[in-house]
Amino acid sequence: MEREIIVKKRDAVATRAAILAAAHQRFLRESYDSVGLRDIAGDARVDVALISRYFGGKEGLFRAVVRHDDKPDIFREPKSVDELPAFLAQLVVEDADEDLEKRMEMFVIMLRSASSPKAGAIIRDLVHLDVLGPLSELIGGDQGEFRATMLLSILMGVGVLRTIMMVDGFAPTDDDMAECAERFRCLFAAALTC
Amino acid sequence: MEREIIVKKRDAVATRAAILAAAHQRFLRESYDSVGLRDIAGDARVDVALISRYFGGKEGLFRAVVRHDDKPDIFREPKSVDELPAFLAQLVVEDADEDLEKRMEMFVIMLRSASSPKAGAIIRDLVHLDVLGPLSELIGGDQGEFRATMLLSILMGVGVLRTIMMVDGFAPTDDDMAECAERFRCLFAAALTC
DNA sequence: CGACTAAGTCAACAGGTGTTGATTTATTTC
DNA sequence: GAAATAAATCAACACCTGTTGACTTAGTCG
Numbered sequence: 510m511e512r513e514i515i516v517k518k519r520d521a522v523a524t525r526a527a528i529l530a531a532a533h534q535r536f537l538r539e540s541y542d543s544v545g546l547r548d549i550a551g552d553a554r555v556d557v558a559l560i561s562r563y564f565g566g567k568e569g570l571f572r573a574v575v576r577h578d579d580k581p582d583i584f585r586e587p588k589s590v591d592e593l594p595a596f597l598a599q600l601v602v603e604d605a606d607e608d609l610e611k612r613m614e615m616f617v618i619m620l621r622s623a624s625s626p627k628a629g630a631i632i633r634d635l636v637h638l639d640v641l642g643p644l645s646e647l648i649g650g651d652q653g654e655f656r657a658t659m660l661l662s663i664l665m666g667v668g669v670l671r672t673i674m675m676v677d678g679f680a681p682t683d684d685d686m687a688e689c690a691e692r693f694r695c696l697f698a699a700a701l702t703c
Numbered sequence: 704m705e706r707e708i709i710v711k712k713r714d715a716v717a718t719r720a721a722i723l724a725a726a727h728q729r730f731l732r733e734s735y736d737s738v739g740l741r742d743i744a745g746d747a748r749v750d751v752a753l754i755s756r757y758f759g760g761k762e763g764l765f766r767a768v769v770r771h772d773d774k775p776d777i778f779r780e781p782k783s784v785d786e787l788p789a790f791l792a793q794l795v796v797e798d799a800d801e802d803l804e805k806r807m808e809m810f811v812i813m814l815r816s817a818s819s820p821k822a823g824a825i826i827r828d829l830v831h832l833d834v835l836g837p838l839s840e841l842i843g844g845d846q847g848e849f850r851a852t853m854l855l856s857i858l859m860g861v862g863v864l865r866t867i868m869m870v871d872g873f874a875p876t877d878d879d880m881a882e883c884a885e886r887f888r889c890l891f892a893a894a895l896t897c
Numbered sequence: 898c899g900a901c902t903a904a905g906t907c908a909a910c911a912g913g914t915g916t917t918g919a920t921t922t923a924t925t926t927c
Numbered sequence: 928g929a930a931a932t933a934a935a936t937c938a939a940c941a942c943c944t945g946t947t948g949a950c951t952t953a954g955t956c957g
Contacts, residue, residue: 519904519953540818542736546945556906561946621818623867624734636868645872655883658864658872659890665868666860670852673817674830674859678839678852689849692897696853699893703886713923713934740915750936755916 517554525563527553532574537614541571541622568627575618575635590648594697597660601667602679602690617672620665636661648701659700711748719757721747726768731808735765735816766825769812784842788891791854795861796873796884810862830855842895853894 531552535544546567550557564570588596603609619635622628645657670676679689725746729738740761744751758764782790797803813829816822839851864870873883 517905521904524904539820540734540736542734543819545943547943557945558907558947559905562905567945620863623863624815624818625737626733629867633868636870641870641872654872655886658870659886661870662860662864663857664860665863666856666858669814669817669859669863670856673823674827676830676835676852676855678835678848692849692853695897696890696894699897700890703889703893711935715934718934739913741913751915752917752937753935756935761915 521563524553524555524559528555528560528563528570529573531555532570533614533618536571536574536618536622539621541625541628546570568631571622571628572631575615575631588647590701593647593660594694594701597664597697598690598693601664601693602686613668616664616668620668620673656701659703660697663696663700715757718747718749718753722749722754722757722764723767725749726764727808727812730765730768730812730816733815735819735822740764762821762825765816765822769809769825769829782841784895787841787854788888788895791858791891792884792887795858795887796880807862810858811866814859814862814867850895853897854891857890857894 528549531549532544535549535552546560547557549570550560560567560570564573600609600613619632623632641654641657641661644660645653648656648660650656667679671679722743725743726738729743729746740754741751743764744754754761754764758767794803794807813826817826835848835851835855838854839847841847842850842854844850861873865873
């Protein structure tokens with residue numbers, strides 16, 4: 510009986526993508542310092558050395574992860590301030606829409622590794638440029654930056670409690686999901702008008 | 704010329720306290736995985752081995768840190784729901800009161816290490832028992848838990864943005880600190896009534 | 898086919914991690 | 928003062944970390 514050997518075609522871009530995907534999943538669940546390159550390499554079924562080769566090192570890999578995927582360009586969409594609360598509420602509550610969920614993942618990755626010295630610097634830049642900037646610009650006014658920070662605080666806080674601290678106080682499981690969304694819409698609106 | 708030698712008295716409880724204090728400061732600024740026991744030992748001017756001896760290991764030390772200090776018993780004080788928004792706003796904005804600042808430090812420590820596998824478990828327990836429990840009990844009602852989670856989300860979010868992501872959008876430096884506090888009071892009140 | 902290049906493998910490195918045992922030193926007790 | 932006990936030190940341990948260089952293999956082009 511011959512043993513079946515899986516021969517993987519030699520495809521640089523494919524393995525690069527595999528590494529990137531595996532790293533995304535790992536960084537989504539653990540912090541930068543907790544994740545080892547050998548863990549990622551194992552998931553991607555790839556030799557460890559290839560990571561340092563393709564991405565220049567762990568830091569480069571992390572940078573590639575947070576820049577590559579659907580980055581949190583949530584606030585780059587042409588959206589008026591009026592519909593912002595409802596949009597954000599949907600973003601927080603909604604569970605079905607895969608696209609929105611993908612976008613929230615980037616927030617989780619950022620939250621998880623924000624306290625690591627190396628990853629933190631990368632993340633801080635990303636927050637200022639790609640999130641806080643567009644959001645405060647959208648809101649506008651002299652209090653735009655303040656209110657943008659407030660909105661982002663709520664967003665981050667919900668993310669922290671839910672996915673990192675595993676608090677299930679929001680419980681969008683029941684059919685009262687619409688009610689939950691309405692509550693968040695109200696809260697976001699308050700943050701804008703306070 | 705005789706070299707001055709500092710002879711440290713052999714005091715178990717004193718060195719234990721020194722280790723605890725050094726660990727507190729380190730965990731306040733970096734994540735559980737980033738901080739090394741040798742860093743802490745160096746700060747406390749103590750041999751590394753003593754840490755594992757006194758606290759049973761790194762995990763035990765971290766547990767001692769988050770349990771020992773002025774734990775976030777913020778919500779254990781007999782406080783009515785009515786004055787809760789103003790109190791939380793003061794907690795967020797106030798910079799002078801050293802006591803409140805000390806209490807917020809525990810939140811930062813929790814946020815920093817929440818994503819580390821080992822420290823995360825310890826923190827999650829702490830959040831549920833010492834923070835979320837009393838807070839939702841204070842608020843009461845069938846929506847108490849939901850609203851408690853909302854309040855804590857804002858609190859956590861502000862902490863994340865400020866001390867970890869280093870976003871200075873709130874800027875309580877100017878004399879408009881009172882205005883800033885009022886904004887937060889309004890936001891917390893909205894979270895309670897939404 | 899043969900040469901060339903790109904892709905992947907292997908092993909080892911240098912440095913850091915938390916932890917433990919044996920040892921020495923100081924302090925207290927008889 | 929001598930014995931006993933607690934406190935602190937030292938050195939080493941396995942283990943894991945990211946990274947690098949040399950090597951082997953697969954795919955391609957002439």
